[in-house]
Amino acid sequence: MTERVGIIGVPPLETIRRLRDERADVVDLDATTPNINVEEEARLIPRYYCAVLRTVLSNGLRLDLDRVYADVGRGKCDGARYVVNVLKHELRAPVVETRNEDSERRGNPVCVSSLPLVEKFNKIVESVKLPDGAAGDFPASRPRCGFWGVPPRDFSLLELFPPETHVFGWARCMENKTPADMDLELEFDPEIPTVFFAQSFCAKNSIAYYLAHLHPMGFYVDGDFDISASTRAKVEAFLELNGVVGARRS
Amino acid sequence: MILGDFGTSYTKLVDTASEAGPRVVRTIDLEPGVRADLGTGHNARLRSDVVVNELVALAMGAKRRVAARSFVVLDCGSRDVKFVAFENGGFERAGWNSECGASMGFSIELLEMHFKLDYRTLSVPEDHLTVACGVLGMSAVFDAVAQGQEVGVAVARFVKGIAVSAHRFAGCPSVLHLCGGLCENPLFVSSLPATVNPLGRFLLLDGLREIAGSSGQPRLT
Numbered sequence: 001m002t003e004r005v006g007i008i009g010v011p012p013l014e015t016i017r018r019l020r021d022e023r024a025d026v027v028d029l030d031a032t033t034p035n036i037n038v039e040e041e042a043r044l045i046p047r048y049y050c051a052v053l054r055t056v057l058s059n060g061l062r063l064d065l066d067r068v069y070a071d072v073g074r075g076k077c078d079g080a081r082y083v084v085n086v087l088k089h090e091l092r093a094p095v096v097e098t099r100n101e102d103s104e105r106r107g108n109p110v111c112v113s114s115l116p117l118v119e120k121f122n123k124i125v126e127s128v129k130l131p132d133g134a135a136g137d138f139p140a141s142r143p144r145c146g147f148w149g150v151p152p153r154d155f156s157l158l159e160l161f162p163p164e165t166h167v168f169g170w171a172r173c174m175e176n177k178t179p180a181d182m183d184l185e186l187e188f189d190p191e192i193p194t195v196f197f198a199q200s201f202c203a204k205n206s207i208a209y210y211l212a213h214l215h216p217m218g219f220y221v222d223g224d225f226d227i228s229a230s231t232r233a234k235v236e237a238f239l240e241l242n243g244v245v246g247a248r249r250s
Numbered sequence: 251m252i253l254g255d256f257g258t259s260y261t262k263l264v265d266t267a268s269e270a271g272p273r274v275v276r277t278i279d280l281e282p283g284v285r286a287d288l289g290t291g292h293n294a295r296l297r298s299d300v301v302v303n304e305l306v307a308l309a310m311g312a313k314r315r316v317a318a319r320s321f322v323v324l325d326c327g328s329r330d331v332k333f334v335a336f337e338n339g340g341f342e343r344a345g346w347n348s349e350c351g352a353s354m355g356f357s358i359e360l361l362e363m364h365f366k367l368d369y370r371t372l373s374v375p376e377d378h379l380t381v382a383c384g385v386l387g388m389s390a391v392f393d394a395v396a397q398g399q400e401v402g403v404a405v406a407r408f409v410k411g412i413a414v415s416a417h418r419f420a421g422c423p424s425v426l427h428l429c430g431g432l433c434e435n436p437l438f439v440s441s442l443p444a445t446v447n448p449l450g451r452f453l454l455l456d457g458l459r460e461i462a463g464s465s466g467q468p469r470l471t
Contacts, residue, residue: 219344220343230330230332230347233303233304233305233346234345234346236305236306237303237305237309237334237341238341240303241341242340242341
């Protein structure tokens with residue numbers, strides 16, 4: 001019988017390969033699941049907390065899992081380590097901690113491709129479950145702007161960007177399968193206007209904010225469950241005033 | 251061409267073909283048929299053929315009016331506070347506080363009417379109330395009055411609190427280019443802890459003029 005296995009963060013390649021060999025049904029608990037309302041776990045986790053980790057907890061408790069592999073290494077955050085502890089107490093299924101120290105960069109063709117930014121992020125997120133990364137041929141694009149950060153909880157933010165947006169930050173580490181690769185995470189292209197994004201309440205806000213300050217054309221934003229109208233307007237204005245996109249008129 | 255800045259409390263309209271200057275109408279008094287060719291502001295979508303992002307209109311208006319290459323322009327409106335900072339002529343950063351800092355301008359006007367005050371006659375107080383948003387700030391005013399503080403002083407401390415918050419929000423610049431209806435409030439302007447260059451309440455219309463004259467493609471550099 002096929003086991004349903006949840007993963008949190010980016011577990012080591014060895015773990016992902018084993019799950020593939022076991023033909024497990026792998027579920028990424030960081031990803032939004034339709035019909036799961038995180039408010040139902042409000043008794044277990046504060047409302048003003050990382051939207052991704054609140055999602056992890058709700059997914060973990062509601063998806064009827066046989067096992068969970070949670071990466072709690074340097075590539076993940078303190079918040080995840082604590083939420084994994086909550087899951088251990090609340091779940092009957094075993095929660096196995098992993099520490100991903102994989103350092104071989106597997107490449108990031110999706111990050112620099114010409115796919116629309118939403119599709120890029122869909123493939124990057126999906127690639128976490130795939131030992132060989134995203135399948136397909138992804139011709140590189142000439143960048144017009146950059147998006148630095150983690151996959152946002154609300155992908156509608158990504159719709160504001162042109163396809164020639166290159167992805168940096170932890171999302172690039174995800175595609176490379178090296179989530180603890182801080183050097184790679186801190187890279188950016190100073191030649192292109194870049195939005196530095198972090199989830200609200202995430203420790204990465206400090207580095208996103210600082211890198212935006214270092215970058216000659218950097219702009220910092222954060223976002224919670226939904227991207228607010230003012231954040232959307234700020235990003236639109238940034239892209240428009242830097243000539244990245246044409247004027248949006250409705 | 252009709253340009254419109256459709257704010258929450260006030261609408262500013264100008265006809266570029268006319269020699270007459272812009273006119274201000276209370277938004278609740280605006281007739282249903284009034285529309286703009288190019289519009290910005292909170293209610294622009296309801297009344298404009300083409301809608302321009304408010305920060306873009308603000309940035310383009312400021313570039314038209316301010317000679318400096320590095321500066322901060324702050325728009326204090328009825329419902330929200332927003333700013334754009336420029337560095338060496340290019341966009342540096344922007345902020346738009348429509349949630350936590352909401353309704354500051356609206357509440358300043360509301361308190362003036364409620365207590366029948368005239369902001370031209372109030373002095374800038376030494377200290378200020380801590381004002382996170384208009385609604386919470388008004389509670390602080392009522393608390394201060396209940397504790398015996400004179401109404402005019404309590405409201406002036408509230409106005410100064412808003413000015414200090416707005417200045418912090420814009421990054422504490424030493425020189426602040428200010429636009430929006432609060433330019434016409436001497437207590438607010440004097441309460442800002444910066445050298446203030448008031449640009450009046452039609453700066454977004456200036457931005458729309460700039461965009462209308464550049465085939466609708468704003469570029470700062």
